[in-house]
Amino acid sequence: MKNFLSLFILVLLSATAVVAQNKKEVLMTINDEPVYTSEFKRVYKKNLDLVQDESQKDIDGYLQLFIDYKLKIAEAQAQGLDKESAYKSEFSKYRDQLSRNYLFEDKVTEELAKEAFERSKFEIDASHILIRVDYESAPQDTLAAYNKMKTIRERALKGEDFGELAKTFSEEPGAKERAGALGYFTVFNMVYPFETEAYNTKPGEISNIVRTSFGYHLIKVNDRRAKMPKIVVSHIMISDKKGARNFNPEERINELYTMLKQGESFESLAKQFSDDKNSAVKGGKLKAFTKGDLRAPEFEEAAYALKNIGEISKPIKTDFGWHIIRLDEKLPMETFEEQRLSLEKRVSEGDRSKLVTTATNNKIKEKYGYKKEANFLSYFTNYVSDEVLKRKWKMEPIPTAEDKTLFTIGDKAVKFSDFANFIDARQKTTRLFRQKDALLVELYDEFETEQLKEYFKDKLKDDNEEYAAVLTEYRDGLLIFDVMNKNIWNKAKEDTLAVQEYYAKTKDNYKWKQRVDAEIYAATSDGFAKQIQTMLAQGKTSEEIKAALNTEDKVNVLITPGIFEIDQSELPTNLAIKEGVSDIYPSNDSFVVVFVKEVLASGYKTLDEVKGKVLSNYQTDLEKSWMESLRKKYTVKVDKKALKHVKRELK
Template sequence: MNFRLIPISVCLLILFGFTAPLHAQKAMEDPVLFSIGKDNVRVSEFEYVYEKSNGADADYSAESINEFLELYKKFKLKVADARSRGMENNEQLEAELAQYRNQLADKYLSDDAMLDRLTKELYNRMKWDIDVSHILRMLPPGTPKEVKEAALEKLKEAADALASGVDFSAVAKKYSQDRSVSSNGGHLGYRRAKLPDGFYELETAIYNTAAGEMTYPVYSTLGVHLIKVHGRRPDPGTIEVAHILIRHPNPGEKDTSRQAIERIYEMLQAGGDFNKIAQQYSEDKNNRRQNGYLGKFKTGTYAPAFEDAAFSIPEDGAVSPPVETEFGWHIIKRISLDTLKDYEDEKRFLEEKIRSDDRYQLAQQAFLNRIKKEENFRKMDVSNEELLDVLTKKVFVMNWEVPQEYENRPLFQIRDSIYDLENFINYLAANLDARYQRSVVRDPASEVGHILDQYIDHEMMVFEKAHLEEKYPEFREIMREYREGIMLFEISKEKIWDRAGQDTSGLRSYFDKNRSDFHTAQNIYYNEFIVNTTNSRVLDKVEKLIRKKTPEKVLKKLNKAAEVVTYQSKKVSEGEFQDHFGTGQIKLADHEIYKKANSAAGITIFGQVQRIEPGEPLEFEDARGAVMSDYQKYLEDQWISELQKKYDIKLNESVLRSIIKS
């Protein structure tokens, strides 16, 4: 078999629609609603799929429940047939299910409350831009302790100098190891959340420091920072721009570039075409052929002067006065400006950002703390020093050899499962990254304890992931639905789609027996009346007149004082008529009336069918697509009929009555 995610997903969506909340069970019992052979369908499963399929229309009425019950029985018959053919137990299906389960499990393996807090925190930060400067001392991975201490001492010296009134730029140039400090004096300009992965602590410090204040030490993946906040402003959004650049020839000829950009600005002010001028004069070779197009960006992307000028442009299509940066002189054209949407509109996008960021570890740690309580986690009284005696200090190097003799001891317990020293050693042997250190370990016992904590977290996640179906009914239902969806796809492919595609004689025979069903579109002849009102009382009067009078008499009756109604005789295809009036199948009765209101225009359109002209019969090749579709439906109906005879369906009527609410 060849399982593919896209058609399976489509198959599921067609059958059941989009997701909706899982219906809460009203009691501990979960009775069987119906069974097909040995397969039971319980109330919880039926209610879950019923609500998921019907959404807001899931009213539990007798009509709605019975209609869906018939559909679901047919679905479960197909699944039972697939299961009887061994489609449930094969390596490809299990591999795809495992992949899907891993993806689905992620949303259940973090703390929802913490994730929600982080999402709202990020959204609120994104409303503001922070003007910030920093001094950075680099701390590469594995930096020795004495180097870290020296870095902190340098930041303290910098802080003392700033406190005494020394200019920040001068202090930054003396102490900062940021490569850009020589050109910007440590001034980063306006920055906006979210900062890149590994900079959450820095982002938090930037947003929590008051204007005019400084904070240190603040750590990031680069090292340790001292930051000073100069101010904040409402975030202007994401801007899309183009520019014209005139570069500085050399330090002594800046006037030349300034004069050139001023002449270009005068050309634009006189009505010159920005695109043509950019192509002709801009010295930015990367984009001048694209009319100077730079794309979209947020604050913190380009030089502060450039960004300030761009975000000051009042409207789309307008241009800025000349602005100077280290690259030369620019004229900027605003193309578009997008601002932050409402929280609910941004929420899903922000959650995805957080899941790929270091701050997500906070949500995971909160989750681990919660499940440790739920699963009665207990850590045994084994000291770090005792562990180190067994593992030896060589555990931190690549060529560590697993101890051959040791007293196996329990280390911790999750629910009823005991994890011992042997489990821990096997984990270390299989996970070089967990123990291998690129720097000298100065406190081996403490580091062993740290690695044990990592192992505990790992096993907690493995344990929780293995018990998701048990703890979360919705997870269990989604996995069952996905498994059965794959089986449905494969059995339908075999019994319907492939068969219809390969059975040319059967397809032709079906066409010959049902030739009258295949013809070109019918033509609809109708009278169209456009009434200049949406008033229901007036429209009732108009409709009665249309039914009783000829079009000429209708116009004469209604247009005495002013033109209230216009009339036109039309001929359109059946599809065009349906699109125009939003109808289903058109009735064949003469003078049937259809109505469509346009409140914005203040009019109502009546369409009175005069006659329907049948379409022309189609030959087999011309009708092949429609024949294929109808033949597949025919094969499906035959298959369902066979399954209903093959399998014994038992319905619990009393349980069904208990589900129905009206």
């Protein structure tokens, strides 16, 4: 058993060594640049079914295609196409999109979306107290605000009335009138830290102190209820906000209610009388909603009080006016999968996106190793002038002795000068700040995130073979398109004189066969075909024949006029090529008669008639001669031993 285990380990190690060797085995060199067997095998397996020429499906034949492919890429790089801004921008966008599949962002986003979905099943009724202080406030102001809120919380916990405390201390507009009441809210209605604290606090209890961009908050949760499924209703609204009216809005809504009870159409009355013009054109129908979505709690209560589809409410009053509501549909609760895209979109666009960024950064740091080397703030506070707050700071080079390492990620050291360049470029588009320190901290966070992601993307090519292969294919595809566009396609399109010369040299390839100028009549029966023959002999036109044989309900003849080469599929087989009316030719389920107006002799096609084909053939010949020049320009050496390994493995 011990010997077997040793042998197994030896075989495994040998196999691993062979795989590792094969991955780096050089198949050929182009001007001494290596091309590995692993790339050839991957491309061969992936594209074999797309090769149309059977002679190129064997490995030797396909190798020639592969060499052409690599020569085009080499030439694109030689012409500097990989340095073009349009190429770099397109490639960067694709790399960013592709790397998201390997970065941790999507997983964190999904987790936050699932959390939001679970929270969305409930609504919170809460009151709160706010002590204002923003993130740019001085430390002493921030501490004073916190201590003030801490005292308020202690009083609330001892039993003082929360509403009275809100009236006395809360700095939120309208707090005195509402006693801090927020009403019911659900996920995404509040900033994320506030939402989290509210959902983590039990009904009847006081929350911990929570910090947001507005300041310090204290929350009392009054109630927590399950969110109702969405419903669809229609309504008729009579506004009481339209100033002087020649009728009483309440009387009008009661009159409409009476008409509905008499059997009048809800949709018709809504279109004619409702003051909600957006819904009136749709017969009063509103978008699906649930409790808390509308700014009219009385409307929501009345709508949810309706139990049966088609049931109509009595007139009810809201801040918008008078309404009659009809229940149209009760919708089932949506699953997470049904809401996934919209939830993930809201996560990525809202304040939760900062959590995604932080979690992603931490995972990159853990994966590659991260070390903060020097504190940037004290240096950059002096180095960067207050002009940066006006977006007018002029960067000065940082002396070598002062250019410390800001942080290291893996084997990369990020310097003070790197951050200085970032500030210089970013200041023009950042939001306005009052405090320089706050601006520098925010810019540093952005800069660190950018550097971490760039390092991750660079390392991903080494860490993940699949990612590297897909990225290489896309890069090569862009370069080949650009080099072909520059050297073949655009050249052929723009050089009209060369195309004319090419046509003149190859015009024997573009000749008409004998043709007929004819009308082809396809009839549904032999009887109709005979009628067509008779009418054509009488000199009737195609329009007259169609009018005589076709009706509004039934088509008995289809007519196809045109000029046709004698072997075109539209013409019957064995058609007698002569002017006049032909015999009847059965064709599938039709009976065909051909009226030949003129027999045209064979001859050359004009350039305008075959321009597309001439251009395509010219491009093919141009590419052929171009590829011959590339094979002379670049030295290609194929390793016969490596090719033999490839053949053995692929066969």
